[in-house]
Amino acid sequence: AQKITQTQPGMFVQEKEAVTLDCTYDTSDQSYGLFWYKQPSSGEMIFLIYQGSYDEQNATEGRYSLNFQKARKSANLVISASQLGDSAMYFCAMREGPRGSTLGRLYFGRGTQLTVWP
Amino acid sequence: EAGVAQSPRYKIIEKRQSVAFWCNPISGHATLYWYQQILGQGPKLLIQFQNNGVVDDSQLPKDRFSAERLKGVDSTLKIQPAKLEDSAVYLCASSLDRSYEQYFGPGTRLTVT
Numbered sequence: 001a002q003k004i005t006q007t008q009p010g011m012f013v014q015e016k017e018a019v020t021l022d023c024t025y026d027t028s029d030q031s032y033g034l035f036w037y038k039q040p041s042s043g044e045m046i047f048l049i050y051q052g053s054y055d056e057q058n059a060t061e062g063r064y065s066l067n068f069q070k071a072r073k074s075a076n077l078v079i080s081a082s083q084l085g086d087s088a089m090y091f092c093a094m095r096e097g098p099r100g101s102t103l104g105r106l107y108f109g110r111g112t113q114l115t116v117w118p
Numbered sequence: 119e120a121g122v123a124q125s126p127r128y129k130i131i132e133k134r135q136s137v138a139f140w141c142n143p144i145s146g147h148a149t150l151y152w153y154q155q156i157l158g159q160g161p162k163l164l165i166q167f168q169n170n171g172v173v174d175d176s177q178l179p180k181d182r183f184s185a186e187r188l189k190g191v192d193s194t195l196k197i198q199p200a201k202l203e204d205s206a207v208y209l210c211a212s213s214l215d216r217s218y219e220q221y222f223g224p225g226t227r228l229t230v231t
């Protein structure tokens with residue numbers, strides 16, 4: 001079974017609008033972490049936001065927020081006030097196990113290509 | 119703060135040849151990862167080092183891939199002999215010991231013909 005599922009191959013949003021990128025995950029661990037990364041056409045993976053499984057508040061980082069619904073096993077990324085520079089591939093990822101564990105494997109989804117138009 | 123450095127950025131080789139990639143992690147980062155990203159997919163972990171010891175290499179095709187991290191800083195990933203299906207971007211990442219966030223380098227795009 002896929003650990004991370006991203007069902008939207010592509011999304012389009014107009015500049016200054018908000019957009020939600022979907023992510024569902026599958027794990028039997030009680031302790032895990034969820035991440036979103038941005039990959040521009042240059043290829044580098046840029047860390048955006050992190051949510052721990054025991055965090056009660058949804059994570060926010062500037063224009064990025066993570067809509068964490070534990071019971072539904074979803075961790076959607078919300079980008080507010082989209083900018084042209086947000087056009088990129090976005091990956092959801094999960095790390096199983098408690099923070100500080102030496103096993104750091106990230107499981108990635110297949111990504112969502114976001115296009116922001118003027 | 120300097121990011122994760124990788125070289126070369128691009129490499130084209132013929133099948134059955136060998137190739138090596140180099141990674142220099144962020145200063146002070148004890149954990150280093152090599153991921154393989156095939157076109158259209160998310161990255162997949164090949165190997166994880168904690169300082170100079172291997173923590174996880176369960177997904178590394180050990181018959182052709184090898185990696186080392188001597189002195190616990192720089193790392194090299196080698197493929198010998200290469201196959202067509204090894205065409206991918208090879209990403210190096212590092213993180214502070216006991217920290218979740220992994221920071222990635224620009225990657226090496228390998229094309230095997």
